[in-house]
Every structure is written in structure tokens, then in C-alpha cells.
Amino acid sequence: MEHQTLIPKKRIDSIDALRGFAIIGIVLWHCMEHFDLSYPLVSPPPVSTDTTVFTTIQFLFAGKAYAIFSLLFGLSFFMQMDSQASKGVDFRVRFVWRLFLLFVLGYINGCFYMGEFFIVYAVLGVLLVLFYNVPSRWLLILAIILFLQIPGFVIFFSQLRDNVPVSSEAYMDALYHESSIVFTEGSFWDVIRYNMVKGQMTKCLWVINNYRYMQLIGLFIIGLLIGRAGIHKDEAKMVKYSKRLLPYSVAVMAIFYPIAWWIIPATGLDGAALDTGVTLFRNFAALGHMMLYICLFMLAYYQWNAKKVLDRLSPVGKMSVTNYMAQSWLGVFLFYGFGLYLTPYCGPTWSACVGLCIALLQILYSNWWIKRFYYGPVEWLWRVCTWMRPVKFRR
Incomplete structure (x- = not known):
């Protein structure tokens, strides 16, 4: 029997716009x-700015941008599960296939x-399936423990x-x-060969060494809990909770940014202890900063x-996977040795200009x-x- 063509459902534009904001960031x-051309073999000419x-x-x-994206990943999981549950369908097995x-x-x-x-999201996202029927109170406690x-x-x-x-x-x-x-001296195929194994290892080690895996799982859970509370469906609720959370987000930033920027360096720590301490407290501050962005948005x-x-950002969010992959491929071509190799010419100022051009291009193209x-x-x-x-x- 021939399958019926699936018809897209109406989306929540504010959520898509927030996701688009994260993609631009x-x-x-x-x-x-x-x-990730982190150790350039040559230094770009400095600019005063x-x-x-x-x-x-x-x-x-x-x-912060990844944190917003991660929270929305957990919310999207709930929305898909909830949509299928309303039809009497258990979506968990298909969601694992989707991952x-x-x-x-x-x-x-x-x-x-x-x-x-995406690989990190796919691996850690399996936990959302296991958490789906866990009571909200226990999930909130788990998220707090993870954030610690x-x-x-x-x-x-x-x-x-x-x-x-x-x-x-x-x-x-x-x-x-x-x-x-x-990435500087190799050919296109050298880059591919390196990334097939060693590049994947480097990424996974970064996630572990910067304690991002705990933060990501915690954000997935918070996104799931937001979905359970139905906040995303109700404009009044989104405004209400945004107003409530706004002062707390500012307080978190006001506490943890000074610790990361001034207090820990002022203790005279150096080397590994300094790096670890700054990383931990910056992660705390970033959660408050992310919360501030969501509330203000x-x-x-x-x-x-x-x-x-x-x-205008909503189409960017609707095409977040396409845009994210396009950013990756275009950015590598612009900055790596096998491509245009802008790295020796682009310090932060010019790199920001390149980023703004890519962002503008994606906004215009996504809307079209x-x-x-x-x-x-x-x-x-x-x-x-998936289906x-x-x-x-x-259309």
C-alpha cells in the first residue's frame, strides 16, 4: 500500500527565530x-580593534549560542514525542533512528x-528517550546536579x-x-582523512575536558521540562516566565563572571588549575547569559x-541543520589552506566581518x-x- 505524503504542521515562529539567533551566534x-584552525602557523596583521x-x-x-541550541534540542524532542503521542504513537524508537x-x-x-x-547531540540525545517518562521533579534535580x-x-x-x-x-x-x-598545509583530502578519525577524537576530548557533556545533558532536560510545562505553546506563559527569570539570569552572570575573570586569576593560580577553574565558572556564567538571551528575546x-x-531569523532556525552544515563547509573553505586561506589576513576584526557576511547571506537565503x-x-x-x-x- 502506498504511503500518504506527510504534510508539514504549523511551527512556533518565536522558537524558530530563537534557534536562528543561536545559529547566527x-x-x-x-x-x-x-x-578550529586554532594554532595558525602565521599571524594575521593586527588591527587596532x-x-x-x-x-x-x-x-x-x-x-551561549550552543547552550540555546541545546536547550531547544530538548524542547524539540518533547514536541515531537508529544505530537505523536496525541495520535497514539510511541515515537521513542523512531526518535532513536532519527538520532x-x-x-x-x-x-x-x-x-x-x-x-x-551533531555527533555529540546524537550520542547524548539517546538519554532523552530514557528520561522521557521520569517524573519532572527528579529530572530537575538531575539537571541541577549536572550543572554543578x-x-x-x-x-x-x-x-x-x-x-x-x-x-x-x-x-x-x-x-x-x-x-x-x-588544516594549513594539507590538501582537501588530507583534511578529510584527518577528520575521519583524529578530528572526531579531538572534538570528543574537548567536550569531556571542558565539562560540556554534563551541561549539554542538563540543557536537554530543561528543554524537555519546558515542553512538559507547555510554556512554548502559550504566549502569556512565555512572557510571564521570561519576566520571572530575567533577574535571576542577571544575578547568575553577576556572580560567576567576576569569579572567572578576576577572582580566580587574582589568587595567583596558573597552569592547569587556573584553566580548569576559569572554565568551570565561565560555564556557570554562560548558563545565566543564555537564560538572559532567552528571556530578552x-x-x-x-x-x-x-x-x-x-x-527574519525564523527561516534561519527552520533550516538550522542546513545552515549549520553550510557554515561549516563555507568556513573551512574560506579559512583553510586548501581553500582561500584567509587565516593569515583575518584577525578578529576581519574574521567578524566574514562572519557577519555569512550570517547576512544565510538570513537572506533562508527567507527566500x-x-x-x-x-x-x-x-x-x-x-x-526518519519516516x-x-x-x-x-509550497
Whole structure:
């Protein structure tokens, strides 16, 4: 019997716009990093604004854009499960299949760009299936425990005594140094070969050594809990909780940024202990910063008459997988040795200009595309492979 073509459902534009905002933040920060060309063999000519630009982009987006994206990943999981449950369908097995497909997409993307994150989401996302029927109270407790980053503090206190980096950090640094040579001097196929194995290892070590795996799982859970509370469906609830959480987000930033920036460096720590301490407290501050962005975004969208402007970001969010992969491939081509190799010419100021150009291009292109198609090309393919049946594509 022939399967009926799936018809797209109406989406929540504010959620898509917030996801689009995160995607724009991701590309701006990735351009600062030259898409993981972390140890350039040559230094770009300095520009007087470089320090200010780098510090500003780092403060605005490093760790925060991915945090928003991660929370929305957990919310999207709930929305898919809830939508199918309303039809009497248990979506868990198919969601695991969907995660496998995301893993495949991530591996393909990771062969081009070492720092891509879809593989990490696909692996950790399996836990959402296990958490789906766990009571909300226990999930909230688990999320708080994860955000506390207890293993990181165990390592930090041990480093206060001996100040020795963990062995995986030394190996990760060696891999980053090796990758810089390959990404600068290697051919396109050299980059692919390196990323097929060593690039994936480097990414996984970074997630572990920066304690991001705990933060990501915690954010997945918070997204799931937001879905359970029905906040995403109700404009009044989004405004209400945004107003409530806004002062707490500012308080978290006001507490933890000074600790990371001034108090820990002022103690005279150096080496591994300093790096670990700063990383831990920056992670705390980034959670508050992420919460601030979400609150301000929803208030601007629903109460401050910014809906028309922010809706321009909605198509970027609807095509988030396509746009993320396009950023990766374009960025690698622009900055790596086998491509245009802009790295020797682009310090932070010019890298920010490149990032803004990519962001503007994706905003314009995504708005053009979504007027003609229901999904981005990769989203459509992902959906077809998830359901193994036709999905309506052209409007």
C-alpha cells in the first residue's frame, strides 16, 4: 500500500527565530576561531580593534549560542514525542533512528569541519528517550546536579595541590597542534582523512575536558521540562516566565563572571588549575547569559514590538541543520589552506566581518528558500529518512 505524503504542521515562529539567533551566534564565534584552525602557523596583521572585537564576540556568543541550541534540542524532542503521542504513537524508537541519522549527518559534516556538534547531540540525545517518562521533579534535580559539574571540581581541587593537567588534555592539545598543520598545509583530502578519525577524537576530548557533556545533558532536560510545562505553546506563559527569570539570569552572570575573570586569576593560580577553574565558572556564567538571551528575546518578540524584525531569523532556525552544515563547509573553505586561506589576513576584526557576511547571506537565503519550500534541503532529507515515506517539500 502506498504511503500518504506527510504534510508539514504549523511551527512556533518565536522558537524558530530563537534557534536562528543561536545559529547566527555560532557562525560569528566559529569565524573568530577560524573554524578550529586554532594554532595558525602565521599571524594575521593586527588591527587596532582586534582585542575589543574578539572579547566582545567571545562574551556575547562563546558557549551561549550552543547552550540555546541545546536547550531547544530538548524542547524539540518533547514536541515531537508529544505530537505523536496525541495520535497514539510511541515515537521513542523512531526518535532513536532519527538520532542515528543525525549521527550520520554529523559524521559527514565532521569530515569537513572538526568542531561540528551533531555527533555529540546524537550520542547524548539517546538519554532523552530514557528520561522521557521520569517524573519532572527528579529530572530537575538531575539537571541541577549536572550543572554543578562535580567531576570538574574534583579535578580542580586536585590541581590546587599538584597543578598537573589531566592526561587527556595534553593529548587533546597535541591533536589540536597536529590539526593546525594539516588544516594549513594539507590538501582537501588530507583534511578529510584527518577528520575521519583524529578530528572526531579531538572534538570528543574537548567536550569531556571542558565539562560540556554534563551541561549539554542538563540543557536537554530543561528543554524537555519546558515542553512538559507547555510554556512554548502559550504566549502569556512565555512572557510571564521570561519576566520571572530575567533577574535571576542577571544575578547568575553577576556572580560567576567576576569569579572567572578576576577572582580566580587574582589568587595567583596558573597552569592547569587556573584553566580548569576559569572554565568551570565561565560555564556557570554562560548558563545565566543564555537564560538572559532567552528571556530578552521572548519579551522583545511578544511585548516590545520586535516581532517583525525577529521573524527574519525564523527561516534561519527552520533550516538550522542546513545552515549549520553550510557554515561549516563555507568556513573551512574560506579559512583553510586548501581553500582561500584567509587565516593569515583575518584577525578578529576581519574574521567578524566574514562572519557577519555569512550570517547576512544565510538570513537572506533562508527567507527566500522558506517562501518556496517547507523545509531546508537537509531537514527534508532527514525527515524523509526518519519516516521512510514521502514528505511534502515545495509550497
